[in-house]
Amino acid sequence: MKLKGWKNIFAFTFSQQIKTKSFIISTIIIAAIITVITATANILPVYLLEDEISQIENIASGDPVDFSVSKLYIADETGLETNFNVTAVSFGFKLEKISPDEFESKLSELETTSENAMLARAYEKDGILSLDAYYAGENSTVNPSDCTTILSTLSTQLQMKYLDSLGVASNEITTVMSGVNTQLLKAGKEATSMVQDMINTIIPMLSSLVLFIFIFAYSQLVAQAIAIEKSSRVMEYLLTSVSPLSIIVGKVLAICLVSLLQFIILICSGVLGFLVSMPFGIFSKIDGLVAAASDSGIGASAQQTLVDIQGAFSNFNIDTILIIIFTFVLGFLFYSLIAGLAGASISKMEDLSAAIQPMSIIGALGFYLAYMPQIGAMDGETNVLMAVARYLPFSSPFCLPSAYMLGQISLGEACLSLLALLASVIILCIIVAKVYEHIVLYTGDRLKIGDMLKIAKTSK
Amino acid sequence: MSLVIEHLSKSFNGHQAVKDLSFQFTEPSVFAFLGTNGAGKSTSIRMILNMLKKDSGTVLWKGKPLNVLEERIGYLAEERGLYPKYNVEEQMYYFASLKGLKKSQAAPAIDYLFGRLNINEYRKKKAEQLSKGNQQKVQLAAALICNPELIILDEPLSGLDPVNADLFKSIIREERDKGKFIIMSCHQMETIEEFCEDLVLLHRGETVMQGNLNEIKKSYGRVNLTVKADRDFLHIADEIGLTVVEDTPNGTNFKVRSDEQAQDFLQRMLEQKINVVKFDLREPSLHELFVEKCGPAAQEGEKTNEA
Numbered sequence: 001m002k003l004k005g006w007k008n009i010f011a012f013t014f015s016q017q018i019k020t021k022s023f024i025i026s027t028i029i030i031a032a033i034i035t036v037i038t039a040t041a042n043i044l045p046v047y048l049l050e051d052e053i054s055q056i057e058n059i060a061s062g063d064p065v066d067f068s069v070s071k072l073y074i075a076d077e078t079g080l081e082t083n084f085n086v087t088a089v090s091f092g093f094k095l096e097k098i099s100p101d102e103f104e105s106k107l108s109e110l111e112t113t114s115e116n117a118m119l120a121r122a123y124e125k126d127g128i129l130s131l132d133a134y135y136a137g138e139n140s141t142v143n144p145s146d147c148t149t150i151l152s153t154l155s156t157q158l159q160m161k162y163l164d165s166l167g168v169a170s171n172e173i174t175t176v177m178s179g180v181n182t183q184l185l186k187a188g189k190e191a192t193s194m195v196q197d198m199i200n201t202i203i204p205m206l207s208s209l210v211l212f213i214f215i216f217a218y219s220q221l222v223a224q225a226i227a228i229e230k231s232s233r234v235m236e237y238l239l240t241s242v243s244p245l246s247i248i249v250g251k252v253l254a255i256c257l258v259s260l261l262q263f264i265i266l267i268c269s270g271v272l273g274f275l276v277s278m279p280f281g282i283f284s285k286i287d288g289l290v291a292a293a294s295d296s297g298i299g300a301s302a303q304q305t306l307v308d309i310q311g312a313f314s315n316f317n318i319d320t321i322l323i324i325i326f327t328f329v330l331g332f333l334f335y336s337l338i339a340g341l342a343g344a345s346i347s348k349m350e351d352l353s354a355a356i357q358p359m360s361i362i363g364a365l366g367f368y369l370a371y372m373p374q375i376g377a378m379d380g381e382t383n384v385l386m387a388v389a390r391y392l393p394f395s396s397p398f399c400l401p402s403a404y405m406l407g408q409i410s411l412g413e414a415c416l417s418l419l420a421l422l423a424s425v426i427i428l429c430i431i432v433a434k435v436y437e438h439i440v441l442y443t444g445d446r447l448k449i450g451d452m453l454k455i456a457k458t459s460k
Numbered sequence: 461m462s463l464v465i466e467h468l469s470k471s472f473n474g475h476q477a478v479k480d481l482s483f484q485f486t487e488p489s490v491f492a493f494l495g496t497n498g499a500g501k502s503t504s505i506r507m508i509l510n511m512l513k514k515d516s517g518t519v520l521w522k523g524k525p526l527n528v529l530e531e532r533i534g535y536l537a538e539e540r541g542l543y544p545k546y547n548v549e550e551q552m553y554y555f556a557s558l559k560g561l562k563k564s565q566a567a568p569a570i571d572y573l574f575g576r577l578n579i580n581e582y583r584k585k586k587a588e589q590l591s592k593g594n595q596q597k598v599q600l601a602a603a604l605i606c607n608p609e610l611i612i613l614d615e616p617l618s619g620l621d622p623v624n625a626d627l628f629k630s631i632i633r634e635e636r637d638k639g640k641f642i643i644m645s646c647h648q649m650e651t652i653e654e655f656c657e658d659l660v661l662l663h664r665g666e667t668v669m670q671g672n673l674n675e676i677k678k679s680y681g682r683v684n685l686t687v688k689a690d691r692d693f694l695h696i697a698d699e700i701g702l703t704v705v706e707d708t709p710n711g712t713n714f715k716v717r718s719d720e721q722a723q724d725f726l727q728r729m730l731e732q733k734i735n736v737v738k739f740d741l742r743e744p745s746l747h748e749l750f751v752e753k754c755g756p757a758a759q760e761g762e763k764t765n766e767a
Binding site for chain 2: 004008241
């Protein structure tokens with residue numbers, strides 16, 4: 001019955017912690033910030049890319065596009081007799097074919113006309129197809145970027161017609177028009193795009209930072225809670241009802257739950273921001289945009305970017321969620337047990353910062369070991385430091401989830417890393433239980449690590 | 461039901477804090493646990509409550525080794541405190557829950573104790589907003605919340621004003637009358653004489669006096685004599701071999717060997733027509749016994765023995 005009463009300590013500590021102003025205010029403020037950031041990240045691109053999205057959406061729906069160009073004069077000297085009407089219907093302008101002789105006079109008219117017109121001339125010279133285009137002068141309101149879009153579409157049609165005239169089958173034309181993807185790869189390494197490489201670097205660095213902040217900040221709270229109990233002299237009273245082990249177990253688990261609760265609240269607020277902004281955000285339109293971009297040949301690189309992002313998050317499944325939770329809890333236990341010991345080694349609150357200094361050094365070392373190698377691994381390749389960091393108990397909590405999520409390690413490797421962390425927590429737990437029992441009533445100067453280790457060694 | 465302590469010892473880094481402490485507390489009453497500062501009282505109490513590991517010895521309660529986590533024990537520590545930032549009432553419910561009380565059981569106990577100690581108005585306040593005396597009342601309430609059978613009060617009256625000291629005393633008396641076993645450590649000897657029948661006196665970790673207070677006093681006999689007269693009488697004291705212990709405005713204190721020696725002294729004064737204002741022959745007070753056992757004279761004796 002050494003753990004008798006730990007649930008009461010757990011319940012009291014939890015209820016008191018979540019009632020503190022610092023917890024309520026920090027949770028509300030950070031949750032609000034995260035909600036706003038995710039909503040903004042979803043909504044902002046819709047406004048920044050308003051014109052482009054509108055155009056692609058119209059293409060996708062088959063409706064005439066609200067382009068600034070209302071008329072296109074085209075002189076086709078290629079003899080291919082390309083049907084540009086398809087483009088005219090899609091973009092919603094009128095098409096008028098003109099003879100090559102009329103071209104110069106139309107060009108003169110274009111300089112002064114108030115009509116939102118465009119003039120194009122397709123011809124072949126030295127075996128090369130060319131397409132020149134002009135848009136109306138200062139009296140009109142033609143948008144040059146609309147003209148570029150139309151020109152690109154006309155060019156595609158012209159090429160397709162040319163290939164058709166050479167007797168190339170329509171499926172072969174599609175293949176040819178898709179172009180050739182090129183990649184320069186290092187032997188023995190899977191192909192990744194630049195976007196993927198960026199994701200592979202940014203996600204681990206961000207997750208290392210977030211996990212470090214949560215685990216470390218809340219571990220310090222354990223040290224503070226124990227130190228308050230000692231400095232306020234409540235400890236001696238508690239020990240007539242519960243064992244020292246119950247006290248530290250109850251406190252550590254309660255604060256672990258508080259931190260997990262805040263972590264979940266912040267994730268939920270991010271999801272909330274995303275969901276609330278969904279009707280107005282870019283993500284509600286993304287599938288349609290990708291499909292339209294694909295059909296029209298517009299935005300192929302954007303489509304690839306989306307595919308890369310999807311690929312990077314394709315491992316975010318139930319395994320990943322469990323690994324995140326286990327890593328978080330075990331990492332928290334690892335650091336908070338050390339913190340509890342630091343809190344118990346002092347009897348005055350003013351000694352707290354000095355007492356947690358060794359833990360701060362271990363934490364900082366673990367964080368940098370998890371964080372810094374990511375900078376040198378832009379190509380997503382695992383280096384020696386990254387591999388080591390995943391198995392050391394003081395650094396693995398900060399890098400394991402992202403490594404698994406990005407597919408840098410297998411489930412087996414992740415489990416091995418978690419087992420190493422669990423073993424460290426158990427060993428630490430045994431040491432802490434031994435030492436804590438002996439120093440819990442200590443009221444002298446701050447105990448050094450050596451003194452505590454001596455206590456652990458001599459106590460049976 | 462009894463508390464039996466046998467051969468309790470504890471040393472820290474070679475320093476013997478408590479040496480072979482043994483006593484029996486067999487009847488419900490108030491047992492005095494006395495000693496100078498640093499004599500080993502708190503260390504002994506912590507060993508009794510199993511907070512400190514014993515080097516040797518046993519603590520039996522109801523004939524079995526005392527399991528402090530299973531028994532109803534009330535403890536008011538010398539170094540006491542509350543969570544400064546937390547609501548007083550919530551802390552009380554928490555302490556009650558640690559003693560195994562459900563909320564429905566704790567509520568009437570808290571109502572009674574807070575009413576008895578006149579601290580109902582502070583229920584919803586943070587502990588840090590209370591005066592030291594009121595915090596001490598809350599801590600006494602916490603010690604008594606589980607209706608304990610064994611109560612250990614380490615300096616319960618220190619820092620209290622006379623009114624609150626009287627309130628604490630009346631509560632201790634009530635608990636004693638309910639048949640509780642109360643161990644009290646206190647530096648106010650009058651209070652100990654008021655409450656306690658049995659005692660242990662520690663000095664530098666060693667038991668220097670123990671047993672029933674009345675019997676101890678009787679064993680010393682009426683050896684304390686205080687005399688006040690209208691003129692000098694010290695030459696008479698010299699004649700019969702009495703030496704002055706202390707000269708105070710209320711009289712001169714002597715140590716006598718027997719009643720006969722005192723009577724001889726009085727007779728000689730009367731024969732010399734000395735007008736005797738005060739002649740008080742009595743047993744030593746607990747204060748005097750304490751000073752004798754732990755005061756400068758005792759320390760001198762120790763030095764001589766060591767030499």
